[in-house]
Amino acid sequence: xxxxxxxxxxxxxxxxxxxxxxxxxxxxxxxxxxxxxxxxxxxxxxxxxxxxxxxxxxxxxxxxxxxxx
Amino acid sequence: xxxxxxxxxxxxxxxxxxxxxxxxxxxxxxxxxxxxxxxxxxxxxxxxxxxxxxxxxxxxxxxxxxxxxxxxxxxxxxxxxxxxxxxxxxxxxxxxxxxxxxxxxxxxxxxxxxxxxxxxxxxxxxxxxxxxxxxxxxxxxxxxxxx
Numbered sequence: 184x185x186x187x188x189x190x191x192x193x194x195x196x197x198x199x200x201x202x203x204x205x206x207x208x209x210x211x212x213x214x215x216x217x218x219x220x221x222x223x224x225x226x227x228x229x230x231x232x233x234x235x236x237x238x239x240x241x242x243x244x245x246x247x248x249x250x251x252x
Numbered sequence: 253x254x255x256x257x258x259x260x261x262x263x264x265x266x267x268x269x270x271x272x273x274x275x276x277x278x279x280x281x282x283x284x285x286x287x288x289x290x291x292x293x294x295x296x297x298x299x300x301x302x303x304x305x306x307x308x309x310x311x312x313x314x315x316x317x318x319x320x321x322x323x324x325x326x327x328x329x330x331x332x333x334x335x336x337x338x339x340x341x342x343x344x345x346x347x348x349x350x351x352x353x354x355x356x357x358x359x360x361x362x363x364x365x366x367x368x369x370x371x372x373x374x375x376x377x378x379x380x381x382x383x384x385x386x387x388x389x390x391x392x393x394x395x396x397x398x399x
Contacts, residue, residue: 184339184399185361186369187382192362196384203388208340208369208381215344216374219318222349223265229253229303239389252390 204248214242253301260284260294261303265316269350272333274313274321305396314397318345330354330371339399340383347371 187193217238221227239249263284267275281288292311299306305315313321315338326337331352337343347354356369370377387399
């Protein structure tokens with residue numbers, strides 16, 4: 184789960200491996216805010232599978248790659 | 253996950269933030285007023301529940317996501333401290349959980365060039381960067397350290 188300067192850098196780094204999921208860093212920031220937002224909350228409860236999948240879906244991270252299971 | 257384990261988890265996270273590093277078993281036991289053996293049992297249950305990650309077989313914290321207990325290639329300066337994140341996602345997560353602006357320092361895995369991102373109001377200053385996740389979501393927890 185890394186940051187890259189461009190698609191070219193990702194392709195070179197993959198060196199023939201199948202690509203995973205690529206999103207703009209601004210989308211990553213949104214994802215982090217939704218995913219981690221309650222992590223230090225006093226009333227924290229573990230996220231359910233459905234809650235986590237809903238976060239991905241809400242941000243348009245759909246398709247088999249982004250299915251949690 | 254029962255309430256005592258949630259309380260232990262919250263106390264562990266609180267200590268991580270207060271100390272600026274992962275608390276030891278003994279520090280956590282002292283903080284919660286429980287024997288170290290009980291804290292270790294609780295940590296192991298939290299590890300199984302993916303609520304934190306231990307460096308097994310030791311009872312030492314490896315990850316309290318988004319924080320890393322060990323040095324990584326993701327350094328985050330936020331809330332007047334420097335932290336290690338487990339990955340790029342977690343690097344932004346540290347700013348989120350601390351409710352703070354920050355600076356993420358990492359490098360491009362391809363060319364090795366430094367990548368520095370200023371995070372202000374949870375937004376990156378350089379929106380040209382890309383995030384790549386190699387492992388499909390269904391397998392993130394197969395080997396969370398690799399992921």
